[in-house]
Amino acid sequence: MLYLFSVQSIAYTFLAFIAFIVFRTIYRLYFHPLARFPGPKFAAATTLYNAYYDILDSGLIKRLPDMHKKYGPIIRIQPNEIHVSDIEAYNQIFKVGAPFDRVWHDNPFLSGSLQSLTTLSETKRRKEFFNPFFSKAAILRVEPYLHRQKLSQFLTTLSSAATANEGKGTVVDFWLAFRCLTMDTVMDYCFQKDMAALNEPGFKSKIVEDIAEGAGLAIVATYFPRFFSTVNSMIEALPESMVEKYFKPVFGWNCAQRSLERQMQNPELADAKLPTMFDRMLRPDEKKGQVTPSDHDMIADAVLMIAAGMDTTANCLGVVLWHVTQDPKVEQKLVEELKRGIPGNEEIVSSAALEGAEFKYLQAVVKEGLRLAYGVPGRIIRKVPKGGATVLGEYVPGGVQITSGIYMHNTNETAFPDPFKYDPERWMCDEETYRQRERYMNSFSRGSRSCVGINLAYAELHLTVAHLFRRFQITTTGYTTEADMEWNDCFVPVPNGRIRGLAKMRED
Numbered sequence: 001m002l003y004l005f006s007v008q009s010i011a012y013t014f015l016a017f018i019a020f021i022v023f024r025t026i027y028r029l030y031f032h033p034l035a036r037f038p039g040p041k042f043a044a045a046t047t048l049y050n051a052y053y054d055i056l057d058s059g060l061i062k063r064l065p066d067m068h069k070k071y072g073p074i075i076r077i078q079p080n081e082i083h084v085s086d087i088e089a090y091n092q093i094f095k096v097g098a099p100f101d102r103v104w105h106d107n108p109f110l111s112g113s114l115q116s117l118t119t120l121s122e123t124k125r126r127k128e129f130f131n132p133f134f135s136k137a138a139i140l141r142v143e144p145y146l147h148r149q150k151l152s153q154f155l156t157t158l159s160s161a162a163t164a165n166e167g168k169g170t171v172v173d174f175w176l177a178f179r180c181l182t183m184d185t186v187m188d189y190c191f192q193k194d195m196a197a198l199n200e201p202g203f204k205s206k207i208v209e210d211i212a213e214g215a216g217l218a219i220v221a222t223y224f225p226r227f228f229s230t231v232n233s234m235i236e237a238l239p240e241s242m243v244e245k246y247f248k249p250v251f252g253w254n255c256a257q258r259s260l261e262r263q264m265q266n267p268e269l270a271d272a273k274l275p276t277m278f279d280r281m282l283r284p285d286e287k288k289g290q291v292t293p294s295d296h297d298m299i300a301d302a303v304l305m306i307a308a309g310m311d312t313t314a315n316c317l318g319v320v321l322w323h324v325t326q327d328p329k330v331e332q333k334l335v336e337e338l339k340r341g342i343p344g345n346e347e348i349v350s351s352a353a354l355e356g357a358e359f360k361y362l363q364a365v366v367k368e369g370l371r372l373a374y375g376v377p378g379r380i381i382r383k384v385p386k387g388g389a390t391v392l393g394e395y396v397p398g399g400v401q402i403t404s405g406i407y408m409h410n411t412n413e414t415a416f417p418d419p420f421k422y423d424p425e426r427w428m429c430d431e432e433t434y435r436q437r438e439r440y441m442n443s444f445s446r447g448s449r450s451c452v453g454i455n456l457a458y459a460e461l462h463l464t465v466a467h468l469f470r471r472f473q474i475t476t477t478g479y480t481t482e483a484d485m486e487w488n489d490c491f492v493p494v495p496n497g498r499i500r501g502l503a504k505m506r507e508d
């Protein structure tokens with residue numbers, strides 16, 4: 001009897017569940033406030049549609065251009081989410097001060113950080129600490145002690161690889177090398193903390209490998225935030241040796257986190273002559289109503305800087321290296337310009353000089369790399385304010401998620417004819433065309449939530465690309481394939497393979 005009862009109750013529960021799914025699907029398809037928006041029916045019925053393409057395929061974002069061609073400029077891509085393809089609508093949602101708050105998918109490593117703040121007012125208060133720290137003037141002021149030194153270490157380690165084998169060179173894993181560079185730079189710039197990844201022969205840094213390998217999970221975590229939070233707490237409760245062996249990304253993050261915690265508790269560990277990111281937070285301007293964030297939130301911000309600054313910049317360097325080495329004309333023009341502007345092979349010039357009139361082609365090479373590296377291609381989501389908003393002439397109710405992916409704008413066919421071709425010449429144009437193209441190029445996002453690290457990123461990119469190609473001849477053909485460079489949208493693009501190349505010293 002007891003057995004029967006339990007079988008019956010399981011059956012009833014199952015039927016109730018099926019009924020719930022059926023009613024919910026009918027509601028979503030025919031009675032939901034977004035029911036009138038066009039788009040695939042499956043996407044309107046369940047988030048599994050998005051999840052399928054984001055987790056099991058290379059990302060929904062890559063399907064959106066075709067979906068927009070079929071259904072129009074404003075489409076429903078999830079039961080409660082709208083995607084718009086039009087640049088004016090993008091500007092409406094992402095302009096400075098726009099009332100569309102960020103949608104935050106809980107992430108155990110970043111909760112409490114700037115990125116987890118959703119409203120404009122909270123964001124503005126926290127950004128007051130960051131904006132002066134990442135200003136162009138601040139970046140230039142410390143450049144001789146920091147990012148230029150990191151660049152020198154990068155070039156030295158690369159020289160060792162390039163002069164090995166009696167000068168025949170060695171194959172270098174540039175995927176890892178660029179991550180060592182960007183990780184060491186961010187850690188040094190923000191916290192005066194030397195992770196010394198660049199000193200590892202052949203850039204074989206374990207901590208960078210461990211942290212970088214976790215990037216692929218970021219998008220999965222946005223669909224199952226509670227599950228990932230719980231699993232993360234369980235992993236953290238395990239003995240350290242097990243975490244190191246079986247859960248490498250978590251271990252890498254924990255190491256970075258502990259090291260930052262140590263530094264926060266012992267501020268004297270920082271070199272007093274240069275500020276760290278925490279200095280300003282620990283000395284808030286009370287007249288402006290600033291308050292020091294909690295220790296937890298400052299640590300979360302520190303972790304955010306690594307997460308936001310490492311892969312994005314390294315991805316762009318990888319894209320530039322790949323395309324430049326695949327096109328002899330581009331490489332020749334770049335190297336000629338660099339030889340004119342940097343006569344001595346061993347010389348290091350400042351990022352300010354590299355952003356001047358003598359290096360226009362270098363700037364175009366970097367800009368085109370940023371365009372095709374996409375920054376955060378798809379998942380930057382906003383919430384329609386209470387009371388709703390009119391977007392592209394359509395009323396969208398309050399509370400609905402809305403977005404417009406960077407990938408779509410960076411590959412807009414009108415702004416960038418033959419959009420997937422890497423062509424720095426697009427940026428060697430008249431001012432009006434340049435401005436038009438810039439409106440579509442949104443790799444750093446726009447508005448109140450745009451990238452706070454943009455100046456540091458540009459300095460790193462110009463410095464690295466200039467000195468890399470000035471000093472080294474790199475062959476990627478035969479060591480990297482088109483398929484390796486294909487990417488999956490994991491919040492940031494994660495390439496299928498690693499970019500590797502044979503590095504040799506340039507003779508003149």
Ligand code: HEM
Nearest residue numbers: 114115308309312313375376443444445449451452453457
């Ligand atoms: C090529 C390099 C980079 C690209 C393409 C890039 C791109 C972006 C994008 C698209 C966003 C918006 C993400 C969102 O709204 O969810 C963003 C946010 C952010 N970036 Fe960058 N980024 C780069 C480098 C850096 C660096 C070097 C740092 C600092 C060390 C940094 C720090 C941040 C922070 C803190 C945010 C969060 C801003 C907020 O939530 O309001 N980024 N970045």
